[in-house]
Amino acid sequence: MTTTASSPAINPWKEPNTMTIEENTTEDLLATGCLLDEKLKSAQIQIGENEKLKEQCLHQLREWISQNRDIEYIPIDDNFLIRFLRSKKYSLFLSQQMILKYMNLRKKFSQYAPDMDFQKTEVDELINTGFIFASPFRDSEGRRVIIYNIGKFDLHKFTNVDFGRLFTITYEAVMEDEETQLLGVNHVVDLSGMSAAFSTLFTITEFTRIIIWGEQSYPMSHKQINMLNVPTALRYIYDYAVSMMSKKLMQRFIIHTSKSSLLENVDKHCLPQEMGGVMPMSEMIKLWKEELKQKRNRLLSLEKIHLLSDQGIISRKNIAEHMNNAESQGICGSFRKLEVD
Numbered sequence: 225m226t227t228t229a230s231s232p233a234i235n236p237w238k239e240p241n242t243m244t245i246e247e248n249t250t251e252d253l254l255a256t257g258c259l260l261d262e263k264l265k266s267a268q269i270q271i272g273e274n275e276k277l278k279e280q281c282l283h284q285l286r287e288w289i290s291q292n293r294d295i296e297y298i299p300i301d302d303n304f305l306i307r308f309l310r311s312k313k314y315s316l317f318l319s320q321q322m323i324l325k326y327m328n329l330r331k332k333f334s335q336y337a338p339d340m341d342f343q344k345t346e347v348d349e350l351i352n353t354g355f356i357f358a359s360p361f362r363d364s365e366g367r368r369v370i371i372y373n374i375g376k377f378d379l380h381k382f383t384n385v386d387f388g389r390l391f392t393i394t395y396e397a398v399m400e401d402e403e404t405q406l407l408g409v410n411h412v413v414d415l416s417g418m419s420a421a422f423s424t425l426f427t428i429t430e431f432t433r434i435i436i437w438g439e440q441s442y443p444m445s446h447k448q449i450n451m452l453n454v455p456t457a458l459r460y461i462y463d464y465a466v467s468m469m470s471k472k473l474m475q476r477f478i479i480h481t482s483k484s485s486l487l488e489n490v491d492k493h494c495l496p497q498e499m500g501g502v503m504p505m506s507e508m509i510k511l512w513k514e515e516l517k518q519k520r521n522r523l524l525s526l527e528k529i530h531l532l533s534d535q536g537i538i539s540r541k542n543i544a545e546h547m548n549n550a551e552s553q554g555i556c557g558s559f560r561k562l563e564v565d
Contacts, residue, residue: 263366267406296530311443325441327531336388357512369494375417408445416453
């Protein structure tokens with residue numbers, strides 16, 4: 225793995241000379257790879273990542289997995305494991321806990337994890353509506369941009385299982401890219417067309433668990449969440465959902481009342497034409513499906529992940545106490561301490 229882009233930085237799924245983008249804009253700099261490389265190096269410095277540290281960390285993490293009787297199967301390749309290390313800035317204990325919580329999330333909400341095949345008729349049909357997909361263009365910070373058109377979800381045709389499955393497929397696919405592991409994700413959510421009926425899609429208990437567990441369990445850095453056209457009738461759901469999140473994540477939400485407001489915060493080239501961007505949504509979706517095709521085997525292989533028991537998971541409120549006790553006993557809590565001169 226290298227932290228520099230091995231393919232065109234903005235759009236690795238299409239040749240640069242066929243992209244319908246404006247000239248002399250941020251993506252021209254990113255397309256050269258220079259700005260993206262700079263962002264990646266900066267992110268590595270922030271988490272203290274270097275080749276020696278990575279090698280030592282991955283070795284220790286694999287040893288822990290091989291000895292953990294609660295884990296029946298989880299991928300142990302570099303690309304998969306490093307996303308947890310990066311998410312927790314190379315803390316051994318926190319990385320282990322996130323892996324267990326991630327596996328437990330998939331187990332408890334297993335109805336959303338199987339059949340992660342984008343080519344299945346119902347999944348393909350929902351992707352074609354523009355319900356959720358990743359833009360082929362990164363923003364000026366090098367972050368992957370995920371586009372949501374929640375109102376496109378037909379409650380009479382699809383179920384909450386379809387809803388959760390599409391989110392799972394999308395998130396797992398974008399996190400395959402190591403650039404995204406380091407630089408994070410920018411969410412753009414258009415809620416136009418939503419009705420009060422959406423409140424019946426999940427029970428309150430299930431909705432709460434998905435939000436809280438999802439934030440704690442999934443190795444994705446949510447750098448910004450842009451909300452557009454939030455219906456007044458559903459504002460209480462939005463307020464409730466945000467209240468369940470950490471203070472850090474709450475501060476990354478931005479509500480936009482117009483497309484012009486959105487364009488002041490999100491680079492125009494990242495957005496579909498229908499949101500004030502340049503490339504038509506249909507073309508972006510076509511490119512997204514090409515990307516999913518490249519990653520299809522990997523996504524299907526994740527269905528084998530299985531946690532036998534959640535007994536090793538420590539609640540968030542007890543983690544700080546556990547780490548303090550470990551340090552007082554001289555137990556290494558961070559991989560950085562493994563480094564030698």
